[in-house]
Amino acid sequence: EADIYQTPRYLVIGTGKKITLECSQTMGHDKMYWYQQDPGMELHLIHYSYGVNSTEKGDLSSESTVSRIRTEHFPLTLESARPSHTSQYLCASSEPLGGGSTDTQYFGPGTRLTVL
């Protein structure tokens, strides 16, 4: 089982609140990712990082921000939560796969966020 952790697992909050979803990995991976997953829908990449002090926006337009101050830690922050942010948020890290020409991703268990 992958050593990647997410807290909280479940969160119900009111509109307008600021929240931070935590993600930590103990595998020493440089690359980390945040995905949004809705039932029956594709994983949407919202942020990724290639290492400390590196952050990039993904394909999905998001009102969230991330930081990468330490290799093992990649928190996601929503400054003002809205009902449209209700979703499952998955954190992942990756390492080279096969001959090193692509990566395989290890996922955390997810945070299920509900914004009322």
Next chain:
Amino acid sequence: QKEVEQDPGPLSVPEGAIVSLNCTYSNSAFQYFMWYRQYSRKGPELLMYTYSSGNKEDGRFTAQVDKSSKYISLFIRDSQPSDSATYLCAMSALGGSYIPTFGRGTSLIVHP
């Protein structure tokens, strides 16, 4: 057109059946083809992967790639109730960002 298409199901089969899960794709640059399994309330985990065309077998699971048709399959033999999960295909091209493109997943239910 989405780069990766996958029927969300659900696919319901009796225990012991042979299951076929499929994805089609449009990007001819994809060279790595992966299958992830996701149990309820868990994150996806890599099940197996193949590079370029051909078949790969791992126990009851066989992954098959047909690049000429841009079509990949995952076969599960002697399916078990413990195989009930969502199966996501993922693909990536050589080089670039190495970030895979995921399908939406197929929900599989194996009933006793």
